[in-house]
Amino acid sequence: MSVRVRLKDVASAAGVSVAAASLVLNDRPIRMSKNKRKLIIETAKKLKYVPNQNARSLVTNTSMLLALLVPDIENYFFASLAKRIEDTCRSYGYSLIVANSDDKEKIEHELLIQLDSQDIDGLFLIPSQESVRNSADLKAEVTRMSCPVILTDRLLGMDWCDSVGSNNYSGGRQAAEILVRHGHTRIACISGDRESDTSEARKAGFLDGLSEAGFPINPELDVNGDYRFGSGYEAADSLIDKGATAVFCCNDLMALGFVNRLNERGMKIPDDCSLIGYDNTLNHLGVGQNLTTFDQGIAEMAKTCSSQMMRRISELQKDARNKTWLESPVTHVLEPTVVYRGSVRNISSKTD
Known part of the structure; x- marks a missing residue:
């Protein structure tokens, strides 16, 4: 021994x-x-x-520990983001604690207290939807933390704390422009959880893009999903039977459900319906290889979060009274990029 x-x-x-x-x-x-x-x-x-x-x-006077609080670790996007953040933290010599709030404000509150008591050097916080709605309470929670906090992924439209996220509105708008450019006019949308600010931003950008192109969405083609496979699967019959020639899903998992139902009906993407997803999280799992989608730049998001955290930790070490992440907050908004994989078909004489 x-x-x-x-x-x-x-x-x-x-x-x-x-x-x-x-x-x-x-x-x-x-x-x-x-x-x-x-x-x-x-x-x-x-x-x-x-x-x-x-x-x-x-x-x-440091623990060399950082923490990441996520709403749902089973969500492919959050799991992938957690891995990338852990990788970047390790490159700085830090270990990462990952905790799951189940998207509940009460659990999030309890975890914030526990993590702060463990003397972590910094926290990456993806707030629960309940906390997003109760922004004043969230601000109070974050202000009480004794370490730097970076609001991650879910941009709250507030300027009181450091934050890093993706421009979801821009992604949705680009999706509308792509489908219109390919000649589609009967265009459907399967949004995520209506309580989700990210989903609502994507949907808002998409609807604005359609309206400005002169093709406002038909209400019967506007479906509320829940970011899960089943909601995309269940929406497929109705949207196809109502004549949709193209569909925008606010995440890849719903798009996968949509594809599965079409396949069961003997239909194919994009021959029978064009499709765009969001997140670019499925390809590495061996599914969705042909799905055109939007990449939020998870690697860049993790890198930006980590470098900003290192800056704030350094500032705090120089002056323990200096809460720069609250006193002079910085917001980093990353632009999503479209990944073309052939699930959008041109039905007009126009070309992409």
Whole structure:
């Protein structure tokens, strides 16, 4: 059985005090020659010394822990975003705690208290829909946190805290423009949860795009879904029977449900109906390879969140009273990009 190498073992082997070894290995200021500093670092590597994080926290006043609070970890988009954020955090030397609120304000409140008590260095928060509606309470919750907070993905249209997200309105509008440009006029929309600000933004952009092109949506082609496979599947019969030649789904999972039902009816995308999804989350799972969709730039979102978090942590270390993420908040809005995969058919003489 191997014996854990302790800090005092490194100090003894390097011929220095435990305090000196601690300061060097934690990159803290100390009056010491470069050669002696180098010796301590090389000795630690040779002995395969792994710092005790609790002890290190006492010296550096950091836990090297970040947290991500998501509404639904089973959602493909949130799961993919969590992975990317964890990857970027690891590149900065941080570990990430992922917690799930089940999109409930009460659970979110309890988790915020628990995470703050664990002395995390920062929090990426994707608020529950209930919290989005109760923005004053959400602001109070975030303000009480003792670490930097970045509101992630769900842009609340408020400027009181750092936030990073995607321009959902722009994505929806582009979807309308693409379908109109391909000659479609009987165009349907399957939106997500009506309580979802992201879904409503996508739908608003889509409807505005259709109206400005002179083809306002027919109410019977405007269907409310719930972001799940079943709602896309269940909407398919009605939309096809009412003559829709193209459909915009506010996420890829509903689009997949729509495709499955059409296949059961012996119909194909795009021959019998053009289709656009949103999120670009299914292709890596081996499904939706032919689905034209919108990519929110998850990798860029994670990178932007993490770099902003590192900036805020650094500022806080310099001045513990300086809550810059609240006092001078920055909002990063990323533009979605369309990924063409052949599920949109041109039914006019116009070309894309």
